[in-house]
Amino acid sequence: MGTLMPRQQRQQDWPSRLAAFIEARRARAFSWGESDCCLFVCDGIAAMTGSDPGARWRGLYQGERGARRVLRDNGGVAGIATQVLGEPVAPALAGRGDVALIDTPEGEALALCVxxxxxxxxxxxxxxHSMDAAKAAWHV
Structure with a gap:
């Protein structure tokens, strides 16, 4: 696994930035390497902090096969979240703007707490999804 990235600092107006991000992305379709679960969360963190934690993965893959390779090499979606945000916390400790791990019909995915x-x-x-769907969480 890669080295832990420095903790991101939220901007003072992060709640309105998060709301604007969610509204702007509400109807954007899934696309591996552009708008998948990990990059969606990284884009949300970038909206709140002004710093892109997903920069090192952008352009590395464009399809499902490439994405599966990146996931395998980085410990899955939970491994990527841990690289970006540090050790996970109990889902009950997650608050607005934090990241959660959930199960979907397609497999594990990352989500933003809103x-x-x-x-x-x-x-x-x-x-x-309901907050009850969270299996793990990370503070932003």
């Missing part, structure tokens, strides 16, 4: 819900990249846009 109030009492989790927002994740779906096939046709953002899909909202």
């Amino acid at each position: 109030g009492g819900m989790l927002a994740a990249q779906g096939r046709e846009g953002i899909v909202f």
Whole structure:
């Protein structure tokens, strides 16, 4: 696994940045290497912090096969989240703007905590899940 990235600092207006990001991405379709679950979360973190934690993965893959290779080489979606955000915490400790790991029909995925819900990249846009769906979480 790669080295831990420095912790991102949220901008003072991060709540409005997060809300604007969610609204802008609400109908954006899933695309490996552009709008998949990991890059969706990295884009959300970038919106809140002004720094892109996904920069090292952008352009490394464009299809599912390449994405599976990157996931395998980095410990899966949980491994990528841990590289970016540090050790996971209990899902009950996650708050607005934090990251959560969920199960989907396609496998594990990362999601952003948005109030009492989790927002994740779906096939046709953002899909909202209950906070109860979180298996692990990371603070941003």
